[in-house]
Amino acid sequence: MLQIKDVYASVEEKDILKGISLSVNAGEVHAIMGPNGAGKSTLASIIAGKEEFELTKGHITIDGEDITELDAEERAHKGVFLSFQYPVEIPGVSVTNFIKTAINENRKAKGLKDMPASEMLKKIKEKADLLEIDRKFLSRSLNVGFSGGEKKRNEIFQMAMLEPKLAILDETDSGLDIDALKVVANGVNKLKNKDNAVIVITHYQRLLDYIVPDFVHVIMDGKIVKSGTKQLAYELEEKGYDWIKEELV
């Protein structure tokens, strides 16, 4: 589904990604780990199409179509979803209004009419229940005054509403307490099927006990330096990253 071929990217003249290749098939879960500042969020942003980042070399395709020239919203319309490491506040815009707008804009791109209000309400109720989100929460301004955990849960709520083909979860586990982690992971697992794929970016093996990856990749200094199975995550938890560095030299 997703093909990343030898991607180099920079921001403000600074090279951050230095030749990343990754292939994700439908039905798979990939985990990406790596030290702070390695380029994990940058990779997520490059896939999602953030303009600040310049793709200097390489290609990204989804279902065989090159998306490197597409705007962020066009990629979203193709089913790319990013759960942000740092979700953004929009004062005065309720969670409900925001997701309603997002859904209808996605439908518009597909030539569909707005979702009927009754269907929208039903869907919101269903997904809020799945993620154990209080109805009152939905009328609050998007991310304004949300706790760290609430922000992350709200990201996954949006994912559940939009039903993306490719979901990238950037440190969705950080800030979640153990119960919340289970709820969110359970939500992700419920949405998982043979036609979509998930990339989870995390520092902790714990999340991977709940969202079980098919592959684990380690990014260091803008490159994927090691790939393996879930076993690799245990090793990293135990030994840190130094041994990989040593292996490299």
Place this chain on the structure above:
Amino acid sequence: MSKYTEDDLKKELETKEYEYGFYTDLESETFPIGLNEDIVRAISKKKQEPQWMTQWRLDAFKVWKSMQEPQWANVNYKKPDFQAIAYYSAPKAVDPNKTLDDVDPELLAMYKKLGISVDEQKKMNNVAIDIVVDSVSVATTFKKTLSEKGIIFMSISEAIKEHPELVKKYLGTVVPTKDNFYASLNSAVFSDGSFCYIPKGVRCPMELSTYFRINQAGTGQFERTLLIADQGSYVSYLEGCTAPSRDENQLHAAVVELIALDDAEIKYSTVQNWYPGSAEGKGGVYNFVTKRGLCERNAKISWTQVETGSAVTWKYPSCILKGDNSIGEFYSIAVTNNYQQADTGTKMIHLGKNTRSTIISKGISAGKSQNSYRGLVKINASAENARNFSQCDSLLMGNECGAHTFPYIEVKNKTAKIEHEATTSKIGEDQIFYCNQRGIDTEKAIALVVNGFSKEVLNKLPMEFAVEAQKLLEISLEGSVG
């Protein structure tokens, strides 16, 4: 060189008039440019006004002559030449040969976005309507309902003739003829406007002027409004139109006076969308408005405004809280884009005991525009336990615009409680990207952020107006980022 004759003058005037787009009976309908006592008299005569009204205008003119244009506002513009303006022009007539095809396509595109019906579009552009539609019967039922309740709602010219006792009693009591330069000018030369009286204890059953607002769009550059809510009555009044107005008059100086007697309530909502000038800052309307309301005991006046038009705006809808327990409110959204300049805000003058006021001002600046909030909260010695809450938020788009706040507070009574909050924020790239990532394009994302920012004020508008105003905000800011 041959002598400049009377005929030459006449010809020149004719071409001038043609330029300004009048079609009927040119000679008798338009006055020569310039302002003097004779012109003031002529306006009054043209309108068949009684002697007292003529005198009132002349007194105002005398005062005006001795006044200077105010300089304190944070706006920069070339001062109008008051002797180069024609002070009376008849309303534009329907041109039987004109069709919508003759109208600026850009304007038509905007109507479409605002969802304005074809008939309304025709009315606004003086295009004859072939089939007389519903609106006529709507207006008739509307008038009937009002008269059954004893509500008077008519043009101020009609009111001067039909209800002189009311006009005489209240005109100029809230905004005196000598109040300020533009108010004096308006008093001398006002063209027309609206008059409204709600009798004791009557709750006006509809938003006033909802059905008339398109027709009223052409009331001219010196509009005068007088609205009286008698004891215990209630009225919600809508002024203006979301549709863009391409008035060729550069200078607009309106006066609005509101009187809320004991226990009465007036809600006054405005959408101002005069021509803002080109994207390069050429042309556009100068809008210098004086709006003020007087509250007697337990009365309440709410001003709500959405200001998106005009090249220069100078406007401070105010409340004089004279009666004990009276309430004044001001909710405002002012949008400036390109080279627009707005200096707007309010004055809350607390005289009575337990008077309360609320000010919520939202300024949105884009392009190279300048947007200023200027507000005065004055608590007199007599105003025991007065309260005010003010909140002024500014939203900036891009790096070339400016937002300014000038809050003035004068407190002469120690029991007063005053709170003031102010914020300035910028639409961030991060906010836009977040929306983009969810499938929302940049234009829609800006609209979403702006609507969120303006929500507290939009919520104060009557429902149908709010929807239009929301669309108007989007259109006004189109193309301002990215």
